Amino acid sequence: MWRGQKHNFSADPGPGQNLKAETRRPKEVRTPKSESRQPQLNWVLFGLLSAFGLRVSALWPSAAPTAQTFDTSPPTRHSSPVRIVNVPLGPRSYDIKIGTGLLGGLGKECAQLNLGKRCAIVSDTNVVPHFASVASEALTRAGFEPVRVIVPAGETAKSLKTVAGCYDQLAAHRLERKSFIVALGGGVVGDLAGFVAATYLRGIAFVQIPTTLLAQVDSSVGGKVGVNLKAGKNLVGAFYQPRLVLCDLDTLRTLPEREYRSGLSEVIKYGIIYDAALFRALERSLPDLIERQNKNLAIVIGRCCEIKAEIVRQDETENGLRALLNFGHSIGHALEAISHYGKFLHGEAISIGQLAAARLSSRLTGLPSREVERIALLFQRAGLPTELNLNASQRPKLLAAMQLDKKVAGGEIKFVLARRIGKAEFGHFVPLAVLEQILRPAQPSTAPAAVDE
Ligand SMILES: NC(=O)c1ccc[n+]([C@@H]2O[C@H](COP(=O)([O-])OP(=O)(O)OC[C@H]3O[C@@H](n4cnc5c(N)ncnc54)[C@H](O)[C@@H]3O)[C@@H](O)[C@H]2O)c1
Numbered sequence: 341m342w343r344g345q346k347h348n349f350s351a352d353p354g355p356g357q358n359l360k361a362e363t364r365r366p367k368e369v370r371t372p373k374s375e376s377r378q379p380q381l382n383w384v385l386f387g388l389l390s391a392f393g394l395r396v397s398a399l400w401p402s403a404a405p406t407a408q409t410f411d412t413s414p415p416t417r418h419s420s421p422v423r424i425v426n427v428p429l430g431p432r433s434y435d436i437k438i439g440t441g442l443l444g445g446l447g448k449e450c451a452q453l454n455l456g457k458r459c460a461i462v463s464d465t466n467v468v469p470h471f472a473s474v475a476s477e478a479l480t481r482a483g484f485e486p487v488r489v490i491v492p493a494g495e496t497a498k499s500l501k502t503v504a505g506c507y508d509q510l511a512a513h514r515l516e517r518k519s520f521i522v523a524l525g526g527g528v529v530g531d532l533a534g535f536v537a538a539t540y541l542r543g544i545a546f547v548q549i550p551t552t553l554l555a556q557v558d559s560s561v562g563g564k565v566g567v568n569l570k571a572g573k574n575l576v577g578a579f580y581q582p583r584l585v586l587c588d589l590d591t592l593r594t595l596p597e598r599e600y601r602s603g604l605s606e607v608i609k610y611g612i613i614y615d616a617a618l619f620r621a622l623e624r625s626l627p628d629l630i631e632r633q634n635k636n637l638a639i640v641i642g643r644c645c646e647i648k649a650e651i652v653r654q655d656e657t658e659n660g661l662r663a664l665l666n667f668g669h670s671i672g673h674a675l676e677a678i679s680h681y682g683k684f685l686h687g688e689a690i691s692i693g694q695l696a697a698a699r700l701s702s703r704l705t706g707l708p709s710r711e712v713e714r715i716a717l718l719f720q721r722a723g724l725p726t727e728l729n730l731n732a733s734q735r736p737k738l739l740a741a742m743q744l745d746k747k748v749a750g751g752e753i754k755f756v757l758a759r760r761i762g763k764a765e766f767g768h769f770v771p772l773a774v775l776e777q778i779l780r781p782a783q784p785s786t787a788p789a790a791v792d793e
Pocket residue numbers: 464465466467470493494495498525526527528529531551552553554555558559560561562563564565573574591592593594595596599602686687
């Protein structure tokens with residue numbers, strides 16, 4: 341429906357939708373550099389209207405909120421336009437591109453970044469068979485000389501030992517200051533390869549190609565890179581922004597179901613902390629998203645990236661606002677640590693953590709209990725765990741693990757809590773007694789997850 345349509349978008353787009361005028365079939369859709377925290381209905385609307393060749397900029401703000409649902413029409417044969425979300429950080433600004441078939445254009449994209457010829461594709465053993473050749477060939481076609489650095493799949497690869505192995509390989513392949521790294525994989529590869537890029541030769545450029553839903557909506561954006569120590573997750577790291585993020589929706593096709601659903605946990609998080617309209621859209625159209633329909637995926641991933649970009653723009657190094665993104669993560673990270681990163685996927689652990697944070701919010705910041713129930717239901721419908729079955733000896737371990745987390749200041753555990761769906765606040769001190777009560781299983785509506793040590 342984009343074909344041959346002429347548009348003249350001089351109308352004031354209204355808050356949050358300062359979309360550029362385009363007169364030809366728009367291949368790229370750029371979102372604003374910064375966006376106010378106004379009602380966030382327009383992104384969903386934009387996705388719907390764009391499917392019919394219309395631009396929300398011409399219609400907003402008069403469009404009715406009832407349009408908040410995903411497009412459920414069958415996929416069209418032509419590829420969808422590329423959405424671009426800019427992360428505006430002055431000289432460290434970069435684009436996140438979201439669409440299909442982007443991996444094949446990797447070389448051309450990199451050619452625009454003024455990088456050296458030599459580069460390393462860092463990827464893991466699961467991802468390499470699917471996508472490394474396409475990435476390699478795309479880079480080679482554009483005149484680059486890529487080498488592959490392959491790490492084991494899984495959270496345990498996020499270690500200093502793997503980092504050292506990567507350094508050795510980069511040095512053996514003589515990567516130099518102008519060389520760059522392509523992080524091809526999920527959040528583990530992105531965090532690890534990003535940390536290697538931040539530190540090898542005191543920093544070389546890197547490009548993120550996130551291949552999990554979690555990485556596309558969260559970990560590839562915002563420049564937090566790092567690895568785990570035995571003492572806890574992400575305890576060594578840096579803020580180091582990529583030069584470009586390519587979210588190729590095609591890469592999600594091969595993602596195992598459990599991993600995909602784990603990514604939905606971060607998607608739901610954005611709705612709880614920042615965007616009630618996103619939360620409502622997820623409630624209505626979760627099944628379409630679970631089916632991984634490209635149009636819906638592009639809209640949802642685009643919206644999550646916009647929110648993350650807006651938060652990171654205001655607080656790149658997490659002195660305040662960025663902490664919102666840690667909703668559910670204090671408990672989630674502790675859970676991952678006491679189960680030795682083996683039982684729960686990250687998204688699963690923070691699903692349990694977010695429910696606990698919602699219950700704390702109900703007690704301490706007035707989140708209505710009806711909204712706690714809506715949150716629980718959405719996680720459950722996404723196939724994610726919400727309850728935890730800790731025995732008497734595990735509870736203190738979880739509390740101890742939480743105290744190792746970076747969100748502890750002066751011995752107090754600080755929480756992100758919600759006042760209502762779509763509005764969260766950071767920096768709430770939670771009394772230990774209340775925390776302990778919350779960690780005791782109530783009357784779960786699904787079987788609680790037990791923690792094996
Ligand atoms: N830096 C940040 O801001 C940030 C934010 C959130 C999470 N994280 C980190 O992200 C990590 C979790 O990321 P994740 O959930 O992507 O895990 P992951 O990177 O381990 O990927 C999950 C699994 O899927 C495989 N995989 C990846 N892409 C695939 C594909 N397209 N097809 C088939 N298999 C594929 C991987 O090999 C792995 O086995 C955690 O370490 C977490 O701490 C970082």
